[in-house]
Amino acid sequence: MANKEFKLSKTLYGHSLDVRSISITPNDDIVSGSRDKTAKFWKCNPFQNTHEEVMSYIGQKNFVASVLYLDPTEEFPDGLVVTGGNDHVILIYKPSEPFATFTIKDHSNTVSCLAKTQETNAFLSGSWDMTAKHFKIINGSPKCIATFTGHAAAIWSVLQLNNTKVITASADKTIGVWDNNGQKLQSLTGHTDCVRSLADFPELNIFMSTANDAAIKVWNYAGENLNTFYGHTNYIYSIARCKAEGAECFVSSDEDRTVRYWENGVNVQSITLPAQSIWSVACLQNGDIVTGSSDGLVRIFTRDESRYAEESALIKFAEEVEALQRQSVQEIGGVKVSDLPGREALYDPGKRAGQMKMVREEGKVVAYTWVLDGDNSHWEKVGDVMGGTDKDSTGKTMYEGKAYDFVFVVDVEDGKPPLKLPYNKGDDVYKAANAFITKNFLPADYLEQIVDFILKNSKEQYVPPTNAAYQDPFTGGSRYTPSYQDTTGQVGTNVDPFTGASSYATSTARPASSSAVSNSGGNADPFTGSSSYTTTPQTSFGYFPVCAYRTFDAGDPTVILKKIKEFNEKLSDNKATDEDLEKLGLLCSGPVNDVLSYELLFKLLDWPEDMVFPVLDVVRMAVKDPINNNLIVALNDGQIMEKLKKFISNSSNVPNNTIVGLRSLCNLCVHDAGENLVFDNRFDIVESITTLGQLNKNGQIALATLLLNLTILSIRKNDDLGYSVLVQVLPDIITKFTDVESHFRIYVALGTLVTQSNLHKQEIVSKVNGNQNFLTTLQLHSFGGNDLENKRGNCVKQLQKLL
Incomplete structure (x- = not known):
């Protein structure tokens, strides 16, 4: 038996969120507490090797942080179940009843831990209110008989030692030692971070502690640190003694996704779980290990081969572990998938309507949005987040079933989906470049330039310089893309939205040309009707894809x-x-050689709301210049974005500020510094604009243009998460617009998204076709009327062909 490894025995399903605490009965029954606001009793059937849920305890108004089983007594022959909640309340249940028999409200913060005492019908509690308490049921009701005060931060664990002393583990990095009446005797130091868990080993007159410093410390009852064990690589949340395995055998669990089994200070086995956090660990009388984790599951591991799970269950468990290990190096939208929370994050209410949140669910990443509906406000599923950088467990990137050190995303032709260029260190670089050219039907004279590109960028990624960036072998720029002309979309009227006059205009009216509504695939700009829309030869879609950012240029x-x-x-x-x-x-026309002018611009952006719009207009015009764009973004570490977001939120009371704020964000995109800043803040921007109230025509055009630019930005960055958000936002927002030109721009954005999303096209089309309100609006807009409505109608017909 001693040589056997622990393997999965069974998985207990029932909780919907994190299992934060585990307690074991003398009969090997299990009590679990969860963030889903319930505790559960799992009855052990040793003859069938099962644990069945027989009771769910309700009553906590917030998550259950701690659980405890009190042994049977004459007064309570079935024992008692005690729960401590984030609602500051302790509830005491009879095991066979779902509703609490006793309620204790003595703590003023989360009751984070519970522990038995040597007395019957008594227990200890610890809380984030920095106190521990001793409760005893006297004359049929619980009473606090001692309070332990003296810690400077939250208490995470409490324990009564075999010598009746009480010890407490605290976030103040110390362990408190107290007599049974609440008198502090010692303060033990040694851990360098929050102390999380305690375990008593009475036969050896020692106890152990774990902490966020990844250390396990051994103390004698006199308070001397006898030893320190290392092995974990992250916060150690829980420790439990394995009575059946020997005097100094124990298990520990942590944030590095492992449970570790120790014998005499040696880490004999590490068990990796498919969950980010292993909050609690305990041991059954037969030596099996029980865990409670962030995926909402209780698992039991055993060394006894007769209790091993079936082979299919073991294979599934191994696959789940491997999937999470891949996610630990996988990124979506610049965010590590393993850093994302699980479904427990949906327990916390959103801060505002439209807030987006990504969570991990069953090996996938799912996006949710906060829907504001009074008492029924809730997180509503947007859909699965598409794609991501798929990497194997070694950190290599997977492409077409093979692992590579590098998979470069290459924009070779404007208006076409980006190409993937795979390369492994040590490969023949000319062979890799030639294979790339052959596969993608590129000109042979690109060979030397692509070889140079691979050599430069593989070296930079292997030994990154402080300003590591890709170099375009054709232009020397930071993106591997041929240069193209940014075409200005000048639409709307020449009436100043602020004064009503024609002299202070941010756009110039241009009648729609007949060529602009043509579906011939010519090179007319679909926004202006001019012949300057000359990026690459057009596809059969005359209005999309659009690959150049649209800007608001006009102004005096x-x-x-x-x-x-x-x-x-x-x-x-x-x-x-x-x-x-x-x-x-002067900033409106180009850069100035005076940093004080840029600082003054920031200062004037704090003017009263009814005065600030012309200052915003300076920002709008200034950021069109590449030097200004870079300086304004760099000044105050990108704080220009925080100022602009304020003006496009529903807290802005001046519509003019909202309009110019939206236009400024559009113009920011045209140069690298601003483009990257907008990309880094794209979700905050979307959250803000989706909560705006009704906008006038100029506001709708500005908002539609910004959404079009965000679509182009997602495509340029190959942003899978951006695709997921936009496919939800674009169809919804068009149903709220009344302006025909704004409709047109959103349809162009949606058409661009569908045609350019490459591998995700079918998924995006499916999501769009699932929005019935949008499909109804689409059908209504397919009919023409005046020139502008005809242009919208023709664009709609092209989009319908795609859908």
């Missing part, structure tokens, strides 16, 4: 400056000088 710096000066005079203090404002106005 003289008029903007005049308005700023006018508002500056109205200020009672902190006025800027005319000389400084003149320099500020």
Whole structure:
């Protein structure tokens, strides 16, 4: 038996969220507590090797943080089940009843731990309120008979030693030692981080502690640190003695997804689980190990071959472990999948309507959005997050069934999906480049440039410099893409949305050309009707895909400056000088050699809401210049985004600010610094714009343009998560718009998303076709009328062909 390994024996399903605490009865029954607000009693049947759920205890208003089973007494012949909650309450149940017999409200914060005492019908509790308490049921009701105070932070574990002393483990990095009446005797130091769990070994007159410092320490009853064991690589949440295995045999569990079995200080076996956090571990009388983990499951592991799970269950368990190990190196949208929370994250309410959240579910990543509906507000599933960088357990990237050190994403032709260039260190670089050219039907004279690209970038990724970045062998730029012309979409009216005059305009009216509604596949710009829309030869879709960001260019710096000066005079203090404002106005036309002008721009963005719009217009015009774009993004470490997000949120009370804020974000995209800043904040931006109220025509056009740019951005970055969000947002938002041009731009964005999403096309089409409200709107918009409605209708017909 001693030479056998622990293997999975059984998995207990019943909880819907993290299992945070485990307690064992003398009959090897299991009590579990979960973030789903319940505790459960699992009855052991040793003859059939089963544990069956026989009772679910309800009553905690928030998650169950701790559980305890009290042994039977004459007064309570079936024993008692005790739970401690995040609602600060302790509940005491008779095992056969789902509702609490006793309620204790003596703590003022989460009751994080519970423990037996040597007295009957008595127990200890520890709390985040920095106190521990001793309760005893006297004359039919529980009473607090001692309180332990003195810690400077939350208590995570409490225990009564065999010598009746009470010890407490705290987030203040110390272990408190107390007499039974609450008098502090010692404060033990040695751990360098939060102390999480305690276990008593009475035969040896020692106890052990675990902490967030990944150390297990051994202490004698006098408080001396006898030894320290290392092996875990992350927070150690729980430790439990294995009575059946020997005097100094124990198990520990942690945040590195392992349970470790120890004999005499030696880590004999490590069991990896398919869960990020192993919150609790305990041992049955027969030596089996019980775990409670972040995936909501209770698992039992055994050394006894007769209790091993069936082979199919063992294979499934191994596959689940391997899947999570792959996720530990997999990234989606720049976020490690293993860093994402499980379904427990959906327990916490959203902060605002439209908030997005990603969670791990059964080996997948799923996106949710917060739906605000009074008492029925809830997280609603958006859908599975598509793609990601699929890597194997060694960190290599998987491509077409083979693992590679590098899989470069290459934009070779504007308007076409990016290509993948796989390469392994040590391979013949010319052979790899030639295979790439042959597979993708590229010109042979690209060979030397692609070889140079591979050599430079594989070296940079292997030994990254401080400014590590890909180099385009054709342009020397940071993206591997041929240069293209950013085509300005100038739409709308030439009426100043702020003053009603024609002199302070941010766009110029252009009638729709007949060529703009043509489906011939010519190179007319679908936004302006002009012939300057010349990126690459058009596909059969005349309106999409669009690959160049759309911007808002028109504006008179003289008029903007005049308005700023006018508002500056109205200020009672902190006025800027005319000389400084003149320099500020120059930013509309290009960079200025004075950092104070950029700092002044940031300062003026804090003007009162009814005065700030011309300052925002300076931002809109300034960021079109590449130097300005870089400087404004770099100043104050990207804080320009926080200021712009304020103006596009539903907390903004001035519609003009919202319009110019949206236009500024559109213009930010046209250069690398701004493009990267928008990409890093894309989900916050989407959350803000999806909660905006009704917008006027100019606002709708600005918002539609920003969504189009975000679509182009997701495609340029090959952003799988962005695809998942946009396929939800674009169809929904078009049903709320009234402006025809805004409809058109959203349809172009959706058509671009469908045609350019490459491997995810069918999934995106399926999601769009599942939105009945959108399909109804799509059908209504397929009919024409005036020139603008005809353009929208033709675009809709092209989109319908794709769907």
